[in-house]
Amino acid sequence: MSSITKVALAGAKGNVGAPTLEQLLKAGFEVTVLTRPDSSSTFPSNVTVKPVDYDSVDSLTAALKGQDALVVTITHTALGKQHNLIEAASKAGVKRFLPSEFGSDSFNEKLIKLPGFKAKHEVHEALRKAARETGLTWTSIVNGPFLDWGVAVGFLINAKEKKVELPDGGNHQYSATTLETIAKAIIAVLQHPEETKNRPVYIQDVAISQKQLYDLVKKYAGADGWTENVSSIDAEIQKVLEEVKKDQPDIRVVAFGSLKPAIWGGVEYNSAFQKLDNELLGIKGLSPAELEAVVAKSVPK
Structure with missing residues (x-):
């Protein structure tokens, strides 16, 4: 996979999103932030801001054209919005999708069966399907509680x-992992696209x-x-x-x-x-x- 230089970020003002934006800029990525049309959030001058309609695949696809990666850090109550983002990223030719995972091991067979992890499991399945059928790849970062x-x-x-x-x-x-370490792990995933392709990575502080x-x-x-x-x-x-x-x-x-x-x-x-990707990242x-x-x-x- 060719190098990732242009990164779109959804959820840039959240607990994970804010430190991630800081680390992306520090690492020299070209960053585009996706916002809602009525958002009053402000960002540094070197950040491109694109208002989008999260309920419109066409709107999201247009915003994601030319992006190498999409990092999603939206709140857990909006996890279902990622299905449109996955479809749009696939259509736009995005190379890597990092879903809003950032928690416990929702790939664990026992956790998948719990109702509270249904939305994440559905996102996993959608990403696997996109990886089989399109050029989109994915990485989920599993870090335990903040x-x-x-x-x-x-x-x-x-x-x-x-x-x-x-x-x-x-x-x-x-x-357990601090928010700063999670943000740094996101950067490391983007810098190691082949080693982290189509799988969860596990980190902890x-x-x-x-x-x-x-x-x-x-x-x-x-x-x-x-x-x-x-x-x-x-x-x-x-x-x-x-x-x-x-x-x-x-x-x-x-x-x-x-x-x-x-x-x-x-x-x-x-x-x-039981197994960590700390050394790799x-x-x-x-x-x-x-x-x-x-x-x-x-x-x-």
Whole structure:
């Protein structure tokens, strides 16, 4: 595959999108940002901005003409929009598609069966089909939960309110990665197109258990006054399966309930990745001191 120099980015203002845009520009790529027509977002002068209609394949195809790669970092609630993007990228002659993956191992056979991963699995199937029938190739980046963001906003541990969930006791290891490292991995994929072609790549900054992270967070949020909730992964899965039977299931229950086994379910869910592409992509990981520094910086003050 010839080198990738022109990259389109969808979702440039999101948690993953913002650091990705920064790293793309730093690495010298020609960047085009796709935005909605009513967007008021602003970007650096060396970024080309193209308003698009995400519901129109023709609009997306026109915007993607001449692009070598498309990186999608849209929110999980809009994952279905990627089907139009895949079709448009194929028609426009885009070489590489990086879907909005950036999470747990949704290629794991057990996770695929959980309702919260249905949308991602459908995107995987659409990409495989496009790869068979067109010149489009793909790479999914699997990185576990966002380490810094997860501490900062209370997704992994609610340091602000001093609440922590310990699924199955909190002893299972899981892979976690900072937003900056994810952005750097995206750059590395674009720089290694052949080695990363038509497959997921697995990265992590650290493998850690919920108890280990809890101990670190307590050092900077204070050790007293915590509420601990020891939960059951099997019970969470059952809750999800019961929720989807309802006429109007709560999407939050389904989504977060499916994430719990993905992150904290242990070996059978590949929560701590068994094989890594860190070396290929130049991801060094965090030393114990660096990990503590990330946590210290991320704990809400």
